Every structure is written in structure tokens, then in C-alpha cells.
Amino acid sequence: EVQLEESGGTLVQPGRSLRLSCTASGFTFGDYAMSWVRQAPGKGLEWVGFIRSQRFGGTPEYAASVKDRFTISRDDSKNIAYLQMNSLKSEDTAVYYCCRDTSGPGDRDVDWYFDLWGRGTLVTVSS
Amino acid sequence: EVVLTQSPATLSLSPGETATLSCRASQSVSTHLAWYQQKPGQAPRFLIYDASNRATGIPARFSGSGSRTDFTLTISSLEPEDFAVYYCQQRSDWPPTFGGGTKVEIK
Numbered sequence: 334e335v336q337l338e339e340s341g342g343t344l345v346q347p348g349r350s351l352r353l354s355c356t357a358s359g360f361t362f363g364d365y366a367m368s369w370v371r372q373a374p375g376k377g378l379e380w381v382g383f384i385r386s387q388r389f390g391g392t393p394e395y396a397a398s399v400k401d402r403f404t405i406s407r408d409d410s411k412n413i414a415y416l417q418m419n420s421l422k423s424e425d426t427a428v429y430y431c432c433r434d435t436s437g438p439g440d441r442d443v444d445w446y447f448d449l450w451g452r453g454t455l456v457t458v459s460s
Numbered sequence: 461e462v463v464l465t466q467s468p469a470t471l472s473l474s475p476g477e478t479a480t481l482s483c484r485a486s487q488s489v490s491t492h493l494a495w496y497q498q499k500p501g502q503a504p505r506f507l508i509y510d511a512s513n514r515a516t517g518i519p520a521r522f523s524g525s526g527s528r529t530d531f532t533l534t535i536s537s538l539e540p541e542d543f544a545v546y547y548c549q550q551r552s553d554w555p556p557t558f559g560g561g562t563k564v565e566i567k
Contacts, residue, residue: 370558377547377558377559377560377561378496378504378547378549378558378561379558380555380556380557380558394554396555397555430503430504435509444551445492445551445556446494446506446509446549446551447494447496447504447506447549448506448515448516449506450503450504450505450506451503452501452502452503453503
């Protein structure tokens, strides 16, 4: 079955760090750019960042709201994408989703459409 | 960044009726717009891309239209499983942004 599963969400104090994982199955993970999108309680969706496939250098890009605090990486041998979150703030409280980009094994590094999502993992930043 | 404004915030309809959802962009996004469906506690589902193309496996009752700044998602003959929140998303300008959502609820 083609799916994504996030893990690692928990309650964490402001200023601390947390790493989320996104485990993929049922498709060739290494062919795809992967994004993280978050949803604060009762709010809409916010794109957080993405990482290119290794074919395009495996480099990440970030939203301004998390740049310099969050780091996205990937381990294609394990079919996992990671979101390392440092210096967490209360406004980072959200369900975090990982998403597959529609670019796939094509000739574009990213399409910016998301055709597969995980169920999400909740991160609560509070003292 | 491009701001997407969805209206109405809530749409109250009965099964069998047609839902018409609007998404307006703060600047032209050409046809680089997608729609997603989200049910409570579930991941968003990819419905429409490039304004009018249905994603794989999406029923024909879902259709999208529009270009530049004004877009519409139409759900013909609502099924019980269609009651959900719908989001639009643009990819024309970085960063990709989402609208605030329209909730389609049972009247």
C-alpha cells in the first residue's frame, strides 16, 4: 500500500528541540521531493519546507517562519524524511504532515502539488 | 506571498445538491491551483490540479475551473462522504500557499 506515516510528535517545552520522522512505503521514495505542511489547531494549512530528491541534489528550502530553526533531511536507504525542529515556539504547535510532491521521477525537481499525505503527528509546544 | 481567500467559510447543503466553492488569489496564479479535501482526523486528499484536472481516482462529480485570480470547485450531487473541508493551494509563486478552507456541512 502506498502510504506515508509521521511519528515523533509530543509535548515539548518552548526553546527545546524535536525531530519528526516520515516513513514512506509502497513507492520509490528516492524519486520524490518531499514536503512538510503543518496545521495549527483549528487553522488552515501552512507549508513548512521541502527537500529535493537526490537526483536534484537533495537540497532543502524553508518557509520564512521556520528558516534557521528547522532542518529537513532524508535517508533514502530507510525511506524516511526528517524534520528537525529547534528553538521551538508556542506558535509551532500544530499537526505536522509529510507530503509527496507530484514531480516524481520526471524532469522537474519539484511541482509544488502534494498527491500523498500522511495522517500527521501532533506537536504541542507549551511549558 | 500569494494570499488565497476562500468563500464561503461554511456551506450548508443537503445530499444530492451541488456545492460551489470559491478561491480568489491576491495576484494571478495562471492555472497553477490545486484543491484538497480534508475530513476530521484525516490527511488531506488531492482532488484537482492545474485548476481543472482531476487527480487519479477522483470521481467525476468533482470539477474545477478558473484562471488567474478566480477559481471554483464544483461538487455535483453531493454524496454523504463529500461533507468535509476543502482547501485551495497555489504553486505559481514561492512559497506555495493554501487558502483558509471552506467547510461543506450537512444542512
